[in-house]
Amino acid sequence: MARVDLNVPFAEKDQAKSLGARWDSLAKVWYVPSGVNAELFACWLPSANGSDPEHEPEFGIRSPHYFVLESATDCWKCSRLTRVFSFMLPEQHEQFEYAQDDDEDFALTSNPGYWVCHGYRGTMSSLHGLSRPVINQLRLHTECYKPAYSKTAGVTYYMNHCEHCAAKLGDFYMHSEPGGAFFPTSPTEASGMILHEVNERFDANGGVGYTTDDFMGYMQREGG
Numbered sequence: 001m002a003r004v005d006l007n008v009p010f011a012e013k014d015q016a017k018s019l020g021a022r023w024d025s026l027a028k029v030w031y032v033p034s035g036v037n038a039e040l041f042a043c044w045l046p047s048a049n050g051s052d053p054e055h056e057p058e059f060g061i062r063s064p065h066y067f068v069l070e071s072a073t074d075c076w077k078c079s080r081l082t083r084v085f086s087f088m089l090p091e092q093h094e095q096f097e098y099a100q101d102d103d104e105d106f107a108l109t110s111n112p113g114y115w116v117c118h119g120y121r122g123t124m125s126s127l128h129g130l131s132r133p134v135i136n137q138l139r140l141h142t143e144c145y146k147p148a149y150s151k152t153a154g155v156t157y158y159m160n161h162c163e164h165c166a167a168k169l170g171d172f173y174m175h176s177e178p179g180g181a182f183f184p185t186s187p188t189e190a191s192g193m194i195l196h197e198v199n200e201r202f203d204a205n206g207g208v209g210y211t212t213d214d215f216m217g218y219m220q221r222e223g224g
């Protein structure tokens with residue numbers, strides 16, 4: 001596979017470098033070397049502002065508005081309480097479903113899939129791509145929710161890090177265990193969470209988790 005050139009602003013060069021981007025000093029351009037997942041660099045792809053409806057979208061999850069979700073957890077390493085973040089998506093969010101491609105008549109010109117709205121609120125996890133405007137909103141709250149490699153999962157995704165000791169705080173416990181930072185099981189647990197409302201479009205790649213009761217009504221609300 002050929003390399004992918006990026007549009008990286010000077011101020012963000014260190015971030016791109018830490019994710020694995022390389023600098024071509026002759027062409028004076030940052031690029032994604034072959035073998036590295038280009039999705040992590042989605043916000044710097046030249047095509048980030050335009051999309052062709054005939055091709056698969058750059059981001060598989062979208063929403064007309066969203067919430068930056070703030071919670072807290074005890075760090076496994078230093079035992080101190082640290083803020084942790086995710087995103088909550090409203091009922092209107094949509095996921096891109098890929099069309100079956102095992103059909104003999106399937107052609108590159110056919111529609112690759114379609115958008116589906118399931119009508120549930122959801123919490124993002126295993127996040128591995130965010131649009132530039134969403135990153136900008138997230139950075140108003142934290143620098144500690146950022147791409148990192150998970151040995152457990154064997155992939156790189158947006159992971160929370162302890163604000164005190166920088167230890168990695170993986171998604172699994174916080175999202176999948178009842179009582180985890182993003183899995184409230186009572187109004188009391190939910191009352192410690194904060195929803196920062198953002199009236200802008202959301203675009204990302206990752207997973208969306210649903211629960212029968214997310215206790216959203218008990219969470220604190222800010223902004224909007």
Ligand SMILES: [Zn+2]
Nearest residue numbers: 075078162165
């Ligand atoms: Zn810590």
